[in-house]
Structure formats: C-alpha cells, structure tokens
Amino acid sequence: MKSVFNLRFLLALAVAIIAGYALYASLYWPFRTALFPRVIGVPLLALSLVEMLLCLVSAEKAREGHAVDFEMTMDVDPLVARKRTLAIFSWTLGFMALILLFGFTLAVPLFVFLYLKLAGKEGWVLSLSMTALSWLTMEGLFNRLLHLPFPEGWLFSLWT
Amino acid sequence: MLDAFVQGLLVVLQWQTFLVMLLGIVLGFWVGLLPGLGGSTTLALMLPFIYKMTPVEAFAFLLGMHSVVSTTGDITSVLFGVPGEGTTAATILDGHAMAKKGEAGRALGAALMSSLVGALVGAFALALAIPVVRPLVLTFGAPELFMLAVVGIAFISSLSGQGGRALLRGFLAGLLGLLIALVGQDPQAGVQRFTFSQLYLWGGLDLIPVLVGLFAVPEIVDLAVRGTSIAGELPQGNLGKGAWEGVKDTFRHFWLTIRCSLIGTFIGIIPGLGGGVAQWIAYGHAVQAARDSKEREGFGKGDVRGVLGPGAANNSKEGGALIPTIAFGVPGSSAMAILLGAFFLQGLAPGPDMLDKHLTLTFSMVWTMVIANIITVATSFFFLNQLAKLTLVRGAVLIPFILFLAFIGSYTSNNHLGDLIVFLFFGFLGYFMIRCNWPRAPLVLGFVLGKIAENNFYISTIRYGSSWLLRPVVLILVLLTLIVIVYPAIRLGKRRSAPSEKTA
Numbered sequence: 001m002k003s004v005f006n007l008r009f010l011l012a013l014a015v016a017i018i019a020g021y022a023l024y025a026s027l028y029w030p031f032r033t034a035l036f037p038r039v040i041g042v043p044l045l046a047l048s049l050v051e052m053l054l055c056l057v058s059a060e061k062a063r064e065g066h067a068v069d070f071e072m073t074m075d076v077d078p079l080v081a082r083k084r085t086l087a088i089f090s091w092t093l094g095f096m097a098l099i100l101l102f103g104f105t106l107a108v109p110l111f112v113f114l115y116l117k118l119a120g121k122e123g124w125v126l127s128l129s130m131t132a133l134s135w136l137t138m139e140g141l142f143n144r145l146l147h148l149p150f151p152e153g154w155l156f157s158l159w160t
Numbered sequence: 161m162l163d164a165f166v167q168g169l170l171v172v173l174q175w176q177t178f179l180v181m182l183l184g185i186v187l188g189f190w191v192g193l194l195p196g197l198g199g200s201t202t203l204a205l206m207l208p209f210i211y212k213m214t215p216v217e218a219f220a221f222l223l224g225m226h227s228v229v230s231t232t233g234d235i236t237s238v239l240f241g242v243p244g245e246g247t248t249a250a251t252i253l254d255g256h257a258m259a260k261k262g263e264a265g266r267a268l269g270a271a272l273m274s275s276l277v278g279a280l281v282g283a284f285a286l287a288l289a290i291p292v293v294r295p296l297v298l299t300f301g302a303p304e305l306f307m308l309a310v311v312g313i314a315f316i317s318s319l320s321g322q323g324g325r326a327l328l329r330g331f332l333a334g335l336l337g338l339l340i341a342l343v344g345q346d347p348q349a350g351v352q353r354f355t356f357s358q359l360y361l362w363g364g365l366d367l368i369p370v371l372v373g374l375f376a377v378p379e380i381v382d383l384a385v386r387g388t389s390i391a392g393e394l395p396q397g398n399l400g401k402g403a404w405e406g407v408k409d410t411f412r413h414f415w416l417t418i419r420c421s422l423i424g425t426f427i428g429i430i431p432g433l434g435g436g437v438a439q440w441i442a443y444g445h446a447v448q449a450a451r452d453s454k455e456r457e458g459f460g461k462g463d464v465r466g467v468l469g470p471g472a473a474n475n476s477k478e479g480g481a482l483i484p485t486i487a488f489g490v491p492g493s494s495a496m497a498i499l500l501g502a503f504f505l506q507g508l509a510p511g512p513d514m515l516d517k518h519l520t521l522t523f524s525m526v527w528t529m530v531i532a533n534i535i536t537v538a539t540s541f542f543f544l545n546q547l548a549k550l551t552l553v554r555g556a557v558l559i560p561f562i563l564f565l566a567f568i569g570s571y572t573s574n575n576h577l578g579d580l581i582v583f584l585f586f587g588f589l590g591y592f593m594i595r596c597n598w599p600r601a602p603l604v605l606g607f608v609l610g611k612i613a614e615n616n617f618y619i620s621t622i623r624y625g626s627s628w629l630l631r632p633v634v635l636i637l638v639l640l641t642l643i644v645i646v647y648p649a650i651r652l653g654k655r656r657s658a659p660s661e662k663t664a
Contacts, residue, residue, distance in 0.1 A: 008596040015336055022339055025354065033346040036614045037339065037353065044335040051328060069321075069460040069599045070257050072378075073386045081385045088384035088559070092377070092587070095563055096580060104568070112560040120556030130557065134564060142568065146205070149575050 012051040019045035091115060103153035105143060109135040161519070165287070168523025172531060177220045180213065184224030185532050191225070192232030195242045195372055195569030200495040207501060215506045216524050222502055223528045226495055227279060228536040230474040234271040235540065238467070239264060239390070239550050240562050241379030242372060242569065247474040249371045250439040253601065254459060254466025256379060261462050262391045264548040269406020270464050271471040272537045274417050277410060278472035279533035281421035282428065282479020287526045289429070289483050300430050302619035303628035307637035308430065309613035312437055313338070314644040315444030316602040333593065334602035340365060341610025348618055360578035367436055368573035369583040370607060376566040377587030378594045383555045390551040390558070403544045409464045416449050416465055417472045424473030428480020431490045436608040440601060442473030448647065460599070479529060486514045486522055
C-alpha cells in the first residue's frame with residue numbers, strides 16, 4: 001500500500017514537472033504558439049499539485065478514485081508480482097535492444113526463442129516451431145509481401 | 161433513384177466484382193487483425209492494383225478491404241489487449257477485460273454484431289444522405305469543428321470514474337493528453353514545441369505507437385504477473401454460446417448501439433475529426449448510459465456496453481466519411497483521402513456527377529460496405545470458438561507474440577525507430593497510470609482532440625474574430641458541452657434523491 005502511495009505521488013510529481021517545463025518553454029514562444037500550452041499547462045500544474053497534496057495528506061476512500069479502466073491483478077503475492085513486473089519490463093527493453101542490434105528480421109525469432117526457452121521454460125519442439133512461425137511471419141509477410149523498410153541492425157552496419 | 165439502388169446491388173453481385181471484393185475482404189480481414197498495419201496504409205499499398213479494374217471492381221476491392229478493417233481490428237483488441245487498429249483501441253477497455261473474465265466469446269460476439277449494425281447504419285446514412293448532406297457539411301466550418309472538439313473533451317468527465325478524486329485524475333490525464341498533442345511544429349508560426357531538436361518529433365506524435373504502448377504494455381505486464389492464460393483459471397463454458405450471448409447483448413442494448421452508430425456516422429461526415437475520435441466519444445456516451453454509480457464502476461472492468469458503443473461507432477463512421485468524399489471530394493479521414501486518389505485513377509471526379517451520372521457506382525459502394533461487413537461478421541462467427549480459445553493459451557507462449565505484434569505495429573506506423581521509443585515511453589506511462597488509478601481514456605481523448613481544437617481555434621479567430629462565438633451551431637454545441645458535463649451529475653443526484661424520498 002505504501003509503495004502505491006509513493007507511486008501515485010511520484011506520478012503526480014512527474015506530471016507537475018512536465019507541466020512546469022511546458023509553461024517555462026512557452027515563455028520563449030510567440031503569443032499564438034504559447035497560448036494553448038499555457039491554457040493547458042496552468043491547470044495541469046495546479047491539478048497535479050493538488051493530487052500531490054492529496055497523496056500526502058489524505059487517505060483514499062475505498063470507493064473513491066476508481067478509474068474507468070482495468071485494474072492490475074491483486075491476488076498475486078506482491079513480492080512475486082514485483083519480480084515478474086521487473087522481469088517483463090527487462091524482457092521488453094531487451095527486445096528493443098535486440099531490434100537495435102540485430103534488426104527486426106533476426107531480433108524477432110531470436111526474442112521469441114529466448115523468451116519461450118528462458119522465461120516460459122517451454123520444450124524444444126514448441127520453442128523451435130514458434131520461432132520458425134515468427135520468422136516466417138517476419139520474413140514472409142512483412143519483408144517479402146509488404147516490403148516494409150526494416151533498418152539494418154547496428155552490429156551489421158558496423159560490419160559493412 | 162430506386163433503379164440505381166437495385167442496379168448498384170446487381171453490379172456488386174456480378175462474379176468478377178464479387179471476386180475482387182472477396183479478395184479485398186480477405187486482405188482487410190488480416191490487416192485488421194495485425195496491430196499497426198492500418199487500413200489507410202493498405203489502401204495506399206493496393207492503389208496500384210486498381211489500374212486495370214473497372215470503377216465498380218476497383219471500389220468493391222478497396223471498400224471491401226477498408227470497411228472490414230475495423231471489424232476485425234476489434235478481434236485483436238478483445239483477445240490480446242493490443243489495438244488491432246488505431247480506431248479500435250476503446251474496445252480494449254471492456255472487451256479485453258471481458259476476455260480476462262472468461263467471456264471472450266461474448267465480447268467478440270458483441271463487438272462483431274455491433275460492428276455490423278454500425279456498418280449498416282453508416283451505409284444506410286450514406287444512401288440517404290447523399291442528396292441532402294451538402295447544407296450540413298457546409299454548416300461545419302472551423303468554429304463548429306473547434307466546438308465539436310470541445311464537446312469531445314467534455315466527455316472526460318464521463319470517462320473519469322466515480323468521486324472527486326477520480327474526476328481530478330481524469331482531468332489530469334485529459335490535460336496531459338492535450339499537452340502531448342501539442343508536440344511538434346506549431347501550425348501558426350512553425351515554431352518547434354517540445355521537439356528537443358528531434359526531426360522525428362516535428363510532425364507530432366503518431367497515434368498508433370501511443371495507443372499500442374498505452375494499452376498493450378499494461379496488459380502484457382498483467383498477463384506476466386498473473387502467470388496464467390488471458391482468461392486465467394476461470395471455467396470457460398461454451399465459447400460459442402458466449403458469442404451468441406454477445407449478439408443478444410447488441411439487441412438488448414439496441415438503442416445504445418444505434419445511438420453510437422449515429423455518433424460514428426456524424427463524426428465520419430465531418431471532415432477533419434478523424435477516425436480515432438468517434439470510438440472514444442461513443443465510449444463516453446456508453447459510460448453515460450449507465451443507470452447508477454455502481455453500474456458505471458463496471459466500465460473498464462468488462463461491461464458489454466463498453467464494447468458495443470465503440471464497436472458500432474468505428475464501423476458506422478466509414479459510411480459517414482464516404483459522404484463528403486463522394487459528394488464534394490472532401491475526404492473525411494486519411495483513408496478517404498487515399499480513396500479520393502482512387503477516384504482520380506479511375507478518371508472519376510467526385511461531386512454532382514457521382515449523384516447523377518455515376519449514381520449506380522455510388523450505390524454499389526453502399527452495397528459493397530453492407531455485403532463486405534455481412535460476409536466478414538458471418539465468417540468471423542465460424543472461427544469465433546477457435547479465436548476465443550486463444551485466451552486459454554498459456555501467457556508465457558502468448559507474451560512474445562503479443563510483444564512482437566506491439567513492436568511491429570508501432571514501427572509500421574512511420575517505419576521509424578523513434579516509434580519504438582514512443583511505444584516504450586507510453587507503455588511505461590500506461591502501466592504507471594493503471595497502478596495509480598489514472599484513467600487512460602481521457603488521455604487518449606485529449607491527445608486525439610488537442611490538435612483539432614488548436615488548429616480550428618486559430619482558423620476561427622483569424623477568419624471571424626470573436627464573432628464566431630455567436631454562430632448558431634456553435635451556441636448549440638456550447639449547450640451540448642454543458643449537457644455532457646452536467647448530465648451525469650444531475651442523473652446521479654436524481655438517483656440519490658429517489659431512495660431518500662422513498663424512505664421519507
């Protein structure tokens with residue numbers, strides 16, 4: 001509960017900083033360019049400060065603050081949940097790194113294989129067939145059929 | 161007129177035309193399923209193939225493809241929580257939540273049936289409106305477009321949730337969305353705003369990576385945290401029966417579906433509002449239709465009305481968008497602008513000729529939209545059980561594919577690596593918003609409407625000074641904005657006072 005409270009405060013703080021920056025940047029712009037950022041930035045800053053204050057001084061009522069949105073699963077042990085959250089974010093960032101290093105065409109099957117084997121602990125047959133399927137989709141659909149311009153991986157551009 | 165109407169159907173049913181339409185439908189079906197690969201991109205890619213076709217065949221092919229993209233886009237949104245199309249993101253909020261409750265079949269049934277109703281309403285509007293739409297479109301200048309954007313922004317109050325704190329966060333999210341919409345070159349003076357000297361940001365942020373990040377990443381994290389399939393350990397029952405339940409839901413909430421279809425058609429008719437807007441306004445309207453605060457709390461957590469509203473609107477808007485395209489050559493969306501290119505490639509000039517000399521062709525477009533949607537929905541129902549069973553696949557097997565689709569979907573919007581960074585940024589933002597009970601819908605609404613509001617505000621003031629504030633349609637829209645803001649509060653107040661009167 002405490003960490004969620006901190007997170008809420010931090011999110012409001014981040015938004016306040018963004019609003020503050022928007023207002024500061026708008027000081028150097030002509031009136032028309034700056035009008036909308038100011039009209040939006042002022043209430044955004046004010047409301048985010050209110051939210052920060054509320055996070056600090058008042059406990060939230062159980063029925064209050066319910067967003068028209070889905071809620072994260074709460075029936076998993078918080079420690080396990082945190083570990084799994086960190087893991088999936090690391091995999092997501094890792095996928096991004098693979099794309100940058102190897103390019104989409106290689107990164108996609110590589111990521112699918114690594115995820116299935118290491119995170120999913122799946123068997124060889126499933127992992128290899130899914131990897132082949134992802135490569136086929138990448139190569140057949142996106143490369144050959146649609147001719148999407150995928151950039152070369154950084155590693156390969158160093159090579160050439 | 162009636163003769164041309166019947167002729168329009170007959171030419172679509174000719175075997176060559178019908179075959180190319182089927183080909184278009186198959187393409188549109190897959191394009192809709194794949195996130196990021198939008199209907200507009202595919203229309204552009206397919207333009208070179210219509211050179212050798214007759215006009216009827218060309219439009220049967222292109223419209224057959226385009227009019228089913230949103231329908232199948234809903235399938236990806238419901239099953240994986242990744243928007244199949246930019247125009248189907250709102251379906252995720254309740255559609256994917258239903259899938260997680262083991263009601264994927266019902267959500268898909270509702271999405272498909274409401275899409276069909278929406279498409280039929282859109283096509284019907286197109287058929288009826290062509291001769292009379294001119295005054296309506298001409299009434300909507302920049303001031304009215306600005307006010308329409310304000311009406312849309314006012315829906316933030318409906319999309320925020322219950323209680324003052326939720327409203328505060330809803331407005332925070334909405335304002336943040338409006339601010340994000342300002343990234344890029346200022347349309348007035350060409351000054352760079354929040355671009356950090358990055359060429360990529362000059363044109364502003366693209367909707368697709370923003371939506372895919374905001375919606376897909378939190379769902380992927382939740383799936384990983386739960387360590388189960390999308391539907392978890394819940395008993396599944398008969399998925400096909402669930403789909404039938406979804407169909408019945410469409411008729412249980414038939415007027416809501418029709419109202420949302422009309423919202424979509426209307427937004428489609430007005431050039432410049434874009435497809436992303438209709439679904440969110442329809443979703444906001446569906447939330448407003450909740451009878452009490454308890455019902456309203458169910459939105460975002462798997463209320464079928466949250467699927468019906470956007471499902472109907474994002475299909476009906478296509479028929480609406482065709483109206484100004486055909487009647488005046490004014491495209492209602494980017495897809496319609498590409499379609500306009502098809503008119504010229506076929507040696508046709510949109511305008512009065514389309515309502516006179518080429519009326520049969522015009523009606524063939526109406527029929528194409530109707531037939532394409534009926535075929536797609538009917539075909540989808542055949543595969544619904546198999547599709548819904550994807551929610552039973554282990555999360556560990558699905559996650560790499562959902563991430564693959566999310567990354568590729570984001571990338572294909574501009575074919576730029578910057579899209580991936582935007583996707584990741586908004587993915588993190590979406591996750592933190594969910595953790596902190598901030599609603600994402602107002603942010604998207606603000607983002608979609610921000611630029612429209614700013615552009616039209618300046619055009620209005622430059623063109624009319626302050627006198628635009630007194631234009632009749634503007635005044636009506638001001639009134640509508642007030643109703644949108646005040647109505648939920650009045651309704652809530654009435655419901656609260658009703659039990660107390662009873663007890664007295």
